[in-house]
Amino acid sequence: MRQLAPGVHLLLGRPPHLVNAYLVEDVLVDAGTRSARRRITRQLDGRTLAAHVVTHAHPDHFGASHAVCERYDVPLWIGRKDAAAVATATPVTGSGFAAAVVSRMRMPAPHPVARGLTEGDEVAGFTVLDVPGHSPGHIALWRDHDGVLLCGDVFVNVLRLGAPPKFLSYDDLRNRASMRRLAELRPKLVLFGHGRPLRDPDLLRLVR
Structure with a gap:
């Protein structure tokens, strides 16, 4: 596990940065694929x-x-x-090819959702931002005092910084609007669902 900012750690992955999960204070943010279970629990065991x-x-x-x-x-x-999608393990996707791909995937186990987060909620010192598009209920986590942003898949930073593939997003136009919103925050540290951390606040604003 690697510290990236006060109270914010990146769980190590194989290969590194392909599918990220973070420990923010005592809250795990994202949990990778089904096969990531042992990798994640090895790093969390012994922590609160x-x-x-x-x-x-x-x-x-x-x-x-x-x-x-x-x-x-x-x-x-x-x-x-997005709560119903996790509680029933039936993700909402775009139409066409994406829907066909997802329908053939082995889905994760469903799990009850204890809390549906909305704009302005607080999680471990971060503020929840509603940034729909990649999924209907996509959220980001923003810490204003030091400019740390966990953006999920609103942006991806694999090979190059950009939007997620259109066919994987529920609504690409809404995701583009969410990208613009996050870029305007000018974060000092951006943490992605996929890709390496970014410490240049101006690069997000250049993505088209």
Whole structure:
């Protein structure tokens, strides 16, 4: 586990930065795929965990959520409009090719949602921002005093910084609006669901 900012740690992955999960104070943010369960629990065992937050209801972010919540007896929190997707393990996707791909995937185990997060809620010193588009209820976490942003998949930083693939987003135009909103915050540290951390606040504003 690597510290990136006060109270914010990146869980180590294989390969690094492909699918990220973070420990923010005593809250786990995202839980990778189903196969990430052992990797995540090895790093969390011996630590105090109070809750588990999922940025959005895609299977590469709540894949190990059920296992984590059961092992540590912690509640699962997610954006209100994505709650049903995790509780039933039926992610909402775009139409066409994306829907066909997801329908053939082995879904993570469902898990009850204890709290549906909305704009302005606080989680471990961060403020919840509603940033829909990649999924209907996608959230980001923003810490204003030092400019740390956990953006989920509103942006991705694999190979290059940009938007997630259109076919994987529920509504690409709404996600673009969420991208603009987050870029205007000019964060000093951006933490992605996929990709390396970014410490240049101007780069987000250049993404088209």
